[in-house]
Amino acid sequence: MEKKSVSKNYLYNMAYQILAILLPLITTPYLSRVLGAESIGIYSYTYSIATYFVLFGTLGVALYGQREIAYVQDNSKKRSIVFWEIFLLKCFTMMISMLIYYFSFCMNGQYKIYFRILLIELITQTIDIIWFFRGIEEFKKTVIRNLIVKAIFFVSIFVFIKSANDLIKYVFIVTLANLIGNFTLWAYIPKYIEKISFKDLHIFRHFKSVILLFIPQIAVQIYTMLDKTMIGYLVADKSETGYYEQAQKIINILTTLITSLGVVMVPRMASTFAKGDKEQLKKYMYNSFRFVFFLAFPIVVGLIIVADKFVPLFFGEGYDRVIILMRIIAPVVLFVGMSNILGTQYLLPVKKQKEYTISVVIGALLNFATNLLLIPSQLAVGASITTIMAEATVVAIQFFFIRKEFNILEILKLSIKNIIAVSIMALCIVWLGFLNINPVICMGLQIIIGAIAYGISLLVMKDEFLRLIFEKLQNKIKFLSKIYNLVWKEDM
Secondary structure, three states, X not given: OOOOOHHHHHHHHHHHHHHHHXXXXXXXXXXXXXXXXXXXXXXXXXXXXXXXXXXXXXXXXXXXXXXXXXXXXXXXXXXHHHHHHHHHHHHHHHHHHHHHHHHHHHOOOOOHHHHHHOHHHHHHHHOOOHHHHHHOOOHHHHHHHHHHHHHHHHHHHHHHOOOHHHHHHHHHHHHHHHHHHHHXXXXXXXXXXXXXXXXXXXXXXXXXXXXXXXXXXXXXXXXXXXXXXXXXXXXXXXXXXXXXXXXXXXXXXXXXXXXXXXXXXXXXXXXXXXXXXXXXXXXXXXXXXHXXXXXXXXXXXXXXXXXXXXXXXXXXXXXXXXXXHHHXXXXXXXXXXXXXXXXXXXXXXXXXXXXXXXXXXXXXHHHHHHHHHHHHHHOHHHHHHHHHHHHHHHHHHHHHHOOOOOOHHHHHHOOHHHHHHHHHHHHHHHHHHOOOOOHHHHHHHHHHHHHHHHHHHHHHOOOXXXXXXXXXXXXXXXXXXXXXXXXXXXXX
């Protein structure tokens, strides 16, 4: 197969991520006002439970399948065999999971109607083959699928959701949009997959490896979804779950932007590892860290400072509690970005599953224990503190495991210029906050001037990642070429 460009794949993925950021900026304020915190809390609680069954049913197929397909992406027959083996294995495990889910939650209980609708989500995940297209580095196809899902969801929200009584409709829209989107990917399969005899397939040969990846995935899910489940279970007021859900929603949007590079890099890292090119692996790693530091620091600091203006404007009245939650959780953007590089982009592609598993299992256990201690007294604030502790712990452990392959101090030094630049940005934003002007105008000025201050500061310091951006774009945008020659050409 023709080798895909990392930069092109990233642009495809980034195009979708921008859409994934812009649409919630429109739908979330509408839904927060129409559905209310309690309805959002009910959805968050029931969806978190359904997610566990999706996870148990799919095991570690998404990451494992993407990696295994990447190893054989240039061999049509092997690619076809691996695809059908992994897909059929997932179908088998998902059927078991769906049966347990149905008899456990869909028969009786206060929220059985929502659990029944969410059964569609389990079916959706059964037929999901995004992992295959990511493995062959065909990100254009996955972007098209995701665009279809977002378009259906976006239009349906404003057509069908009119009041808090429409929560059932909302759950239907979410699940059906995903189902339709996943069906569309199957139209491309004949182009990449040959006809294979069933006797050539050995479905369960992947089971052990999948289970090894499943353990860290369930652990990751524990410290990303368990918070919502435990708040919903331990706290009678479902509004508290709704507040936490809204804070997490903003953080997840921003985190997605940071981790989008990881989606592109996993198959490339796996392919590079298979070739034994350690120097190229190191180069990819360092550039990934530069990317995360470049985006994460201004996002975290900016979010903490403007949260008090952003929350009332974005979510509407009655969501003031989200302000403190968002400020506590904000550093997660940085920690998740770093963990994505260390774990998803490096440890898994180079087959260090054991090390990855240890890191996320410890994070999950810490998350569970501290949730039990903090949620009953501190409610969603306790869950927020727990999330930060878990994510930071995972990053620290993963750094420990790569210490022999990489100079950790050298990696952390990559962030020095970003820290200086973001400090200057913060001073500008805080100063603007004291101006007696309209909150909307003030926040807009804070974002624009803050971004300019951050960019100019990095430019003055000749930041390496900024240089890479200018280098890529200088031939396409003339004024960037002039800046590039002025700032960096003299050093060459």
